[in-house]
Amino acid sequence: MKVARKGSEEARNELPTLLEDAEGGRPTIITRRGRAVAALVPMAQLRTMDRQESLVSLKGSGRGLWGKNSASTLKRLRDEWKR
Secondary structure, X not given: OOOEEEEHHHHHHXXXXXXXXXXXXXXXXXEEOOEEXXXXXXXXHHHXXXXXXXXXXXXXXXXXXXXXXXXXXXXXXXXXXXX
């Protein structure tokens, strides 16, 4: 699905139409000076984005990330910033 992009001025002028689009399941990205700053999305889409997923599946996924002794690795990294 192609997402519509509207400049802030255009979006303000077309708000009733954009709301109808959202009710119909079509999101719109609002831009300012060509940079995306907001999105008008259907509530059903927002509700699925709002659910926090369980962190249990991530348990142990960082094991070994900081080496065998994470405390000494973190100390060394902190010491680098003091120099």
